[in-house]
Amino acid sequence: MLHQDLPALLTPERLRSYTARCPDLTSAIRLYEWNMRAAAAVLELTGIVEVVARNSLDRELGVWAARRGAPTWFDAVHLDQQGRLDLDKARARASRNGRRPEIHGRVKREVRARMQQLHFVRNRAAHHEPIHQRDLRRDLDDALELLGWIHPVAAEWAADTTSLRAVLDARPSD
Template structure:
């Protein structure tokens, strides 16, 4: 911490309750806890950036396959024929309504795809949609994944679940300093690679997370 910042004053603003995990990790050293808190902010921003890279690659790859699947059925869009249960249907409806309210005409489809959450895409690769979506369409979004389609589905779902969880923790300013963030980074790189090797290389070389992990403050 900078010598111009009073740790006790700052801790009152942040609250001891919020600093609990940081104090625990630093043996009760308030200055060290605040340094770790500061690092956690940078790590969270890096997680958000990394997951954002993967999310766009994944959702676009899935969208391409869903469009092809819909057109084989004589439809121009998959929005109206997606065989999802209540949760997925509600997420899709919310995205459609949000875009309609903005009065979007050009690029309506792409705007809806962008409006859908990472959790929605994770939901689509769940076991319940193995025969209705995964086998006929979605597995093709990850051509470089495991050869066995069932194993590939499990791998994609596991990666998406992991990235959704850590992204949500980061987005809500929760502690992630105890988490194995290098495994999260490997998961992000692998999932992007399953879509396209260049995408995996892009995430691996451009994600800021590795450099942030190298600058984690050490206990004194």
């Protein structure tokens, strides 16, 4: 049962995309609740992608740098001025609070197309924004394909682990 104070607590602005899509407030709240579950599943999946991609990239760059006689890939890669600034910023973030600055897991590099879309949907999910209008099945497929490019075991593991498919199947009708 929908409590009468709930819409005011969530605010009309936050509920706008749900009420615009649903025939009544109860349906809009159900879609909002589903959006919360979808956001949690997106965070779960994108977390897998981020860790696997970052660690794989770091490992491959480390092998590449070692073949060139560099102690780390940070020392072997040729960056333009913006790339150097980005790397310096990442190193500073990684060394905050007395942490060692050369921990590779803390320095992220970008794998464009798929990663940008996954980053976008992750941010929307993390900030409790509506993602109910996105093609989350495409996002799931993109994430699994990206992981498959890295290693088939990563894609299989993510496919078996993610709850996103079940959440998508449980979506309430608008």
